[in-house]
Amino acid sequence: MHDTLLRVSGINAGTEDKPILHDIDLAVGAGETHVLMGPNGAGKSTLGRVIMGDPAYQVNSGTIEFGGEDITDEAADKRSLAGIFLSYQAPVEVPGVPLYSYLRTITQKRPELKMTARKFRARVGEIADQLDMSGSFLTRELNVGFSGGEKKKIEMLQLLLLRPKLAILDETDSGLDVDALSVVSRGIEAYRADCGGALLVITHNTRILERLSVDRTHVMVQGRLVAEGPASLIDDIDAHGFEQFERANASGGDRA
Amino acid sequence: MAESASGTLVLERVNTPPAQTWNHLRANDITLTVPVVSRKGDVYFALPRLFESIECGMGGAVTDWIESQASDARYVEVRAGEKREEPIIAESDTGIMVRAGAEATIVVCAPTGGPAQGTTAALVRIIAERGAQVHVLEFVCGDTEQHLESVGIVAGEDARVDVRQFFLGAGTTAAGLAVALDGNRARLDLSCRYLARDNDVLDINHVIRQRGRNTRCDVHESGVLDGHARKALRATIDLVHGSSGSEGAELENVLVLSDDVTNKTMPVILCDEDDVAGNHGASIGSVAPEQIQYLQDRGLTLEEAEQLYVRALFDEALICAPTSETRKAVLARATEILGSETASDLVEGLDLAEKSGPFATTEV
Numbered sequence A: 001m002h003d004t005l006l007r008v009s010g011i012n013a014g015t016e017d018k019p020i021l022h023d024i025d026l027a028v029g030a031g032e033t034h035v036l037m038g039p040n041g042a043g044k045s046t047l048g049r050v051i052m053g054d055p056a057y058q059v060n061s062g063t064i065e066f067g068g069e070d071i072t073d074e075a076a077d078k079r080s081l082a083g084i085f086l087s088y089q090a091p092v093e094v095p096g097v098p099l100y101s102y103l104r105t106i107t108q109k110r111p112e113l114k115m116t117a118r119k120f121r122a123r124v125g126e127i128a129d130q131l132d133m134s135g136s137f138l139t140r141e142l143n144v145g146f147s148g149g150e151k152k153k154i155e156m157l158q159l160l161l162l163r164p165k166l167a168i169l170d171e172t173d174s175g176l177d178v179d180a181l182s183v184v185s186r187g188i189e190a191y192r193a194d195c196g197g198a199l200l201v202i203t204h205n206t207r208i209l210e211r212l213s214v215d216r217t218h219v220m221v222q223g224r225l226v227a228e229g230p231a232s233l234i235d236d237i238d239a240h241g242f243e244q245f246e247r248a249n250a251s252g253g254d255r256a
Numbered sequence B: 001m002a003e004s005a006s007g008t009l010v011l012e013r014v015n016t017p018p019a020q021t022w023n024h025l026r027a028n029d030i031t032l033t034v035p036v037v038s039r040k041g042d043v044y045f046a047l048p049r050l051f052e053s054i055e056c057g058m059g060g061a062v063t064d065w066i067e068s069q070a071s072d073a074r075y076v077e078v079r080a081g082e083k084r085e086e087p088i089i090a091e092s093d094t095g096i097m098v099r100a101g102a103e104a105t106i107v108v109c110a111p112t113g114g115p116a117q118g119t120t121a122a123l124v125r126i127i128a129e130r131g132a133q134v135h136v137l138e139f140v141c142g143d144t145e146q147h148l149e150s151v152g153i154v155a156g157e158d159a160r161v162d163v164r165q166f167f168l169g170a171g172t173t174a175a176g177l178a179v180a181l182d183g184n185r186a187r188l189d190l191s192c193r194y195l196a197r198d199n200d201v202l203d204i205n206h207v208i209r210q211r212g213r214n215t216r217c218d219v220h221e222s223g224v225l226d227g228h229a230r231k232a233l234r235a236t237i238d239l240v241h242g243s244s245g246s247e248g249a250e251l252e253n254v255l256v257l258s259d260d261v262t263n264k265t266m267p268v269i270l271c272d273e274d275d276v277a278g279n280h281g282a283s284i285g286s287v288a289p290e291q292i293q294y295l296q297d298r299g300l301t302l303e304e305a306e307q308l309y310v311r312a313l314f315d316e317a318l319i320c321a322p323t324s325e326t327r328k329a330v331l332a333r334a335t336e337i338l339g340s341e342t343a344s345d346l347v348e349g350l351d352l353a354e355k356s357g358p359f360a361t362t363e364v
Ligand SMILES: Nc1ncnc2c1ncn2[C@@H]1O[C@H](COP(=O)(O)OP(=O)(O)O)[C@@H](O)[C@H]1O
Pocket: A015, A018, A020, A038, A039, A040, A041, A042, A043, A044, A045, A046, A047, A056
């Protein structure tokens, strides 16, 4: 049995005037791969943000533990340094900050990753090659003017550079063409192979899961986790969609 | 211009934009007090007449004053078709003729030497003939009390001009740039990055005259303001009658890190032609919350996230700095602002940039 890396217990959260997440319990063991599925608007991204510590969302009750520490009240930067990484569904454009300056700064912030500029450049070069990215990206402003696929690659580049213990990938695969999808899949595989980190993959698309061995699947409907099961649950959802869970949730039925 | 008794001169209406619609902001121009040394009896070498008619960004009073104070004007000519590798270093009063089809890099680097240096100034006039390519790099990283930098450029048919300005210095910096896109299809790319903090004063005037047909200009100013800094930017794109098919765009992003900052931006698009397009966009304020959140999610505190914008200015300036003198100036200022650890990190990065091109990824 693995150590529990992330433990979300009884979380109720939302924006100031709108409850979004209800009674969320979720445990992810070190090195495990979990999948979170659910219809649009279910609250999947919100859960990712709440785990990351986005102050746009209020946690009204419940706790989040990471590596045995209660991080419910920690700021996002602390959680990041502790080893949580959230890959954005829509990465934010940051004009005025070249990718190079940014990557260097977030890397130097971590004692375990501190390295000379030379080593750093070599490492970034390696990852860029792995992700079929041109080095010229580095002098461009962070995420500004990049295509959707390129932005996701930049997220993967950071994932591989920062080597977190837990990576939450929020629809990293959505809107990608076949080539970009295979590059991103390779990135995720490399993360598993090199860092042995845990994954919480939020997705609609089973393709990205083909090359991953999934430990647990969770289904979210209307802000509640309504079902949890083995990898085979994904095939079930693929074949039958979310209606069964939505019906069960609407009738207030038993939450499996 | 009014002469005072004590060897100083008051220059009024400096950095005036073509259209003065901003009276309510009281920022139509700046008044500067500068020292004067009598040059009576000196033989002064003047530039060829052709340069006299070039409009310079800070206006006539500054041109007259610098001409009266410079010991000599310097004239540089790049021959037709020549691709000049070595940058031309432009100092106090320089005229540069880049002949047809030639290419040249021109560097203006403000002197350093501490506030004791008082006032420093540069006047640079450039003619880019047909098909010429001109790269202009301006670095103001000094710590003199006051620096004036006035630049005028005329671009002929198919000439391509790019200007990169880095205004990162302490004290008062007043800079004006006027570019006349006279020839058809002439093109300007202007990037201006600035930092003003403490009690710095930064006064910028950008005037782009699009006269030729199908000319293009792309102007992007962006910077960081902190402390009690006072900044005024006047940016004018003048789509002159006859410039049909021309397009001009201007965009400014300002990051304001303190409540005590004074930030004035006065963008104007003048348009006396139907078949043209002028665009202005601006985003002013603090970093958007989602940007800060993104940076915090990757491990930076709010202050570190804000400092990243400042570091980025120096990273970029250093990458662009083509001579050891400009690099030294940028680094000295970076050390002062970011501390020696970050500054030496910048140097390490630069070292690699020199060896293998800005960001080669194929490293061993
Ligand atoms: N910052 C916010 N402000 C207001 N409503 C929000 C905010 N974030 C999410 N929501 C709402 O919460 C619900 C869940 O959204 P989200 O977590 O993005 O769902 P999913 O990722 O599963 O598609 C939606 O109804 C959405 O509109």
